[in-house]
Amino acid sequence: MGIKVSNLVMEYKKDVKSLDHVNLNIDHGIYGLLGENGAGKTTLMKILVTLLTPTSGTAEINGLTVEPKNFEAIKKQIGYLPQEFGLYPNLTVRESLEYVGIMSGMNKMEYQKQIDYYLEATGLSEHQAKKNRQLSGGMKRRVGLVQALLHNPSILIVDEPTTGLDPEERIRIRNLLVDFSTDRTVLFSTHVTEDLAATCDRLCILRKGQIVYNGRMNELIAMADNHVFSRSFQNEVDFQKFQREYKITSKIYEANAITVRFVSEIAPDFPCSCCTPNLEDAYIYSLYVKK
Amino acid sequence: MKYEAKITLPFYKVIYSMLFMVIIILVRPISSYSEIISVLESSVALLAGVFMADNYYMEYMSDRISTYYLFPFKKKCISLLKRIVISQVYLIALIAVFYWGFVLMYHPTNYSGVSIAMLYIQCVCACATSMFFMGILCFTATNLLRNIGIGIGCLFLLWLFLTSSITRILPQLLQPFKLSGEVVQDGFLTPYWPSRILYVVVAIGLLFLNLYLVNKQPDYNKKGWCKHGNKGK
Numbered sequence: 123m124g125i126k127v128s129n130l131v132m133e134y135k136k137d138v139k140s141l142d143h144v145n146l147n148i149d150h151g152i153y154g155l156l157g158e159n160g161a162g163k164t165t166l167m168k169i170l171v172t173l174l175t176p177t178s179g180t181a182e183i184n185g186l187t188v189e190p191k192n193f194e195a196i197k198k199q200i201g202y203l204p205q206e207f208g209l210y211p212n213l214t215v216r217e218s219l220e221y222v223g224i225m226s227g228m229n230k231m232e233y234q235k236q237i238d239y240y241l242e243a244t245g246l247s248e249h250q251a252k253k254n255r256q257l258s259g260g261m262k263r264r265v266g267l268v269q270a271l272l273h274n275p276s277i278l279i280v281d282e283p284t285t286g287l288d289p290e291e292r293i294r295i296r297n298l299l300v301d302f303s304t305d306r307t308v309l310f311s312t313h314v315t316e317d318l319a320a321t322c323d324r325l326c327i328l329r330k331g332q333i334v335y336n337g338r339m340n341e342l343i344a345m346a347d348n349h350v351f352s353r354s355f356q357n358e359v360d361f362q363k364f365q366r367e368y369k370i371t372s373k374i375y376e377a378n379a380i381t382v383r384f385v386s387e388i389a390p391d392f393p394c395s396c397c398t399p400n401l402e403d404a405y406i407y408s409l410y411v412k413k
Numbered sequence: 414m415k416y417e418a419k420i421t422l423p424f425y426k427v428i429y430s431m432l433f434m435v436i437i438i439l440v441r442p443i444s445s446y447s448e449i450i451s452v453l454e455s456s457v458a459l460l461a462g463v464f465m466a467d468n469y470y471m472e473y474m475s476d477r478i479s480t481y482y483l484f485p486f487k488k489k490c491i492s493l494l495k496r497i498v499i500s501q502v503y504l505i506a507l508i509a510v511f512y513w514g515f516v517l518m519y520h521p522t523n524y525s526g527v528s529i530a531m532l533y534i535q536c537v538c539a540c541a542t543s544m545f546f547m548g549i550l551c552f553t554a555t556n557l558l559r560n561i562g563i564g565i566g567c568l569f570l571l572w573l574f575l576t577s578s579i580t581r582i583l584p585q586l587l588q589p590f591k592l593s594g595e596v597v598q599d600g601f602l603t604p605y606w607p608s609r610i611l612y613v614v615v616a617i618g619l620l621f622l623n624l625y626l627v628n629k630q631p632d633y634n635k636k637g638w639c640k641h642g643n644k645g646k
Contacts, residue, residue, distance in 0.1 A: 173479060173630055197483045208476035212419045221416040225484040225492060269480065 123184040124149040124307045125170060125277065130179035132165050132331070140165040141176070142331040152303035154318040154325035154339075155311035156405060161328040163311040164205065167279050170309070171202045183277060201270030205281040207262070209254035215241075215265055216250040219272060226273040233272060240268040244298060260291030267298060278308045284317050296321050315402040327408060335408050339401060346399035346407040349386060353394040354379045369410050371403050385411050417495040421468060422503055430504070433460050434511040438518055446523045447602050449515050450536040454543050454604075455576045455590050457508050461544035462551035462568040464504060468496040469627065470555045470564075478631045489627050497552070497620070501545060508540045539604035542613050543589055547572070549616040549623075556626045586611055 125148040132141040141162045155163045168174040169181055172193045181188040183196045209218055216237065223233025241247045244264040249257065257265065263283055270278060280299065284292040299308055300321050312318060318325055318339070325342070327335040335342055350371070355361040361380050368390075372383040383397060385407045399407070433456075441452040467474065472481040481489070512533060515521065523529055547568065555564030574580060580588050589612045591605035 168479075171479075171483065173482060175630065194485060197485070200483070202480060202483060204476075204479040206476040207480070210416075210420050210475075210477075212423055213416065217416060217419070222480075224416070225481075225488045227485055227488060 123182075125309065126182040127166070127170075128180045128182075130166070130169065130181060131177045132162070132169065132174065133177040139331045141169075143179070144328075144331070144333055146326060146333070146336065148307060148309060148324075150307055151324070152300060152308040152310060152322050154322035155309060155328065156313065156315065156318055156325055157311075157328035158313060158409075160330070161313075162331040163313075163328055164281055165331075166328070167202070167281050167309065167311060171200050171279055172196055198273065199276050201273070201275035201278045203263075203266045203270045203278075203280045203283060205283075205285060207266045209257070209262060209265060211255040212253065214251050214253055215246060215257070215261075218254055218265065219268055222269045222272055228273060236272050236274065237268070240271055243301070244268055245294070258291075260287050260294070263287065263291070263295060264298070267295070267302075271302060276306050278302060278306055280308065280310045282312055283310070284312065284314065292317065293320075315400075315405050319401040327405060329409055342408065343399050343401060343404045345412070346385065346404040348389070348396060349407050349411065350383065350397045350399040350403045351386060351390065351394040352381065352383050352397050353390075353392070354381045369406050371406050387411050414495060414499075417492060418499050420471075421496045421499045426464060427503075430460060430464060430507055431511075434507060434514065438511065438514045443515055443519050443521050445521045445525075446516075446529055446532045447525050448521070449512060449532070450539055450604065451592060451602060452515070453508060453512065453536060454540050455572070457504065457540050458543040458547040458590070459569070459572050461500075461504050461548035462572070463565055465497065465500045465548035466551045466555045466561050466564050466568075468500060468552055469493055469623070470559075470561050473559070473631070474561070482631050486628050490624050493623065493627060494620075497549070500548065501541070504544050504548070505537065505541050508544075509537050512536060535604060539609060542609040546589060546609075546612040546616045549619050553619045553623055553626075556623055 125146065127144055127146040130141050130144040131139060133139045144162070144166065155166070157163050165174065169176050170183065170188065172188060184199055186192045186196055186199075188196060210221070213221065219237045219241075220233065223230075223237065226233070228236070238247075241250055244267060246261065246264055246268070249261060254262070254265070267280070267283070270280070278299075283295050283299070287295065296317055299310055302308060310317075310321065323339050324337065325335075325339055326333055327342075353364075355364065356379055358380070361382070364382070364384075368384040368386055370382050370384045374381045383403070385403055389396075397403075437452070437456045441456075443449055443452055472478040484492075523532070525532070550571070551564055551568040554567045555561050558564055558567075575589055585591055585605060586608050588605070588608055591608050592602040
């Protein structure tokens, strides 16, 4: 059943819409939510996990409408890892998770078994006796993932889980999300395209509360075919002029030149070479260039 | 229960509460056992308010509210009640021990015809009721206003009023620290129990209000939500 969102609007004050008639259908597997800061990704997630009530529209979790009478039933079916996530500093990793197990209403044998399993899966077994305040950022994020999964939810909602992490931890978290998506729905938001490219095959791009793209990643990238180019500049003046006219996705300063990769709706009339687009190019293209 | 104890009684709280008691003992000399209750009760009521203010609000301050809110309502209620009970038991144990700090420091005499044990029990019971009321009041104010500074500030203003001579304009029943017999009779000051019982009942009523607040979505006041690290996404 998964997640279904129909015409969702979230308006904080007059004419300021955090979500503007969003429609989404997410079933099994891992699904990415991409957008700039302030696009509405976190607002959408908070509505789905019952933290916020939308201004209008509906959301459904496994067939249950997200409304107050269903909140308790919905909370049992979702696991949520927010972007800003704190742990009790005085408790150890194991104690925190046992506390989460008790608060989730699980019986002792059940949560102990789950804790053992997920600590092993996330590489935290050897750290379980450490106090939470001794953990690194990446370890805290892994503990956060475990607490979200402890009661075995059918839907996992994760908000920017790799923000601020080193490359190794980012890869570890991404791989964990893929592993955990085999038997549930995972909705994963980020503003880093690499994270999505490495984990999802379906995504939604949000911009200022509206959906710009919703579908398969390879189709998004295909949209940017023949719209991504590369060019070199010998001097800074030409480059500065060029920068004002085109959306640049990468810029490399070499010995005697500046090589740029840029996105354009139509093929430019100056010498340049066409490139194979990646997800980042496709994202910029769909957001800023595509008519 | 052990997890709630570790959450509710972090090291810094234990230290500052003990230091507070030491300071009260040092700055408020007494000469008789009967005076201890008048010195201790109002002071520990203030301590209780500050101590218990963040029993639930700590979830906001430490970015745990998003996940704490998702726990079942019944479990959250039990969790909060446990935290309140743990705080109260700790504070009662604190004053039960530090009461004797006054005795050790000032070697008071017992002018009243009542035994020291009875004076002690009366003092601890009176302090327990006042701490319960002020603790729950500050806890509620903080949760309602979503601001611990304002919650404690309101408590402090109320405490100033209730411990000043202005409070005499109120009926006896509404004076929470009332000791019967303003004129000391044989050196024996007794707590005015009707007012204390009334305030305990009020505190129980406020507890139910908190159970309602705990079930409210944490985002209902966007300004408060933004304040704690969740900036307009």
